[in-house]
Amino acid sequence: MVRLPLSAADLDRGRRLGAALRQKRGRRTMPEVALAAGISPETLRKIESGRIATPSFQTVAAIAGAVGLSLDQLWAEVEASAVA
Secondary structure (H helix, E strand, O other), X not given: OOOOOOOHHHXXXXXXXXXXXXXHHOOOOHHHHHHHHOOOHHHHHHHHHOOOOOOOHHHHHHHHXXXXXXXXXXXXXXXXXXXX
């Protein structure tokens, strides 16, 4: 299967997603949140920094749950930051 390059909009949305998750993590450490989400701290770091612009739905849902956000809340924050 050939994976198409990500568009500029995809990359921007990935950065906004990472920023929203990083902000909601607050003072909790990456390893603490990653453990709660069932992912590696390295994966969380890459998502928060925007290096993984299109993480899987399951991963996003797990991180959102670990930081106390519903997917609706998270999406609203990502979209709101697009117009800000």
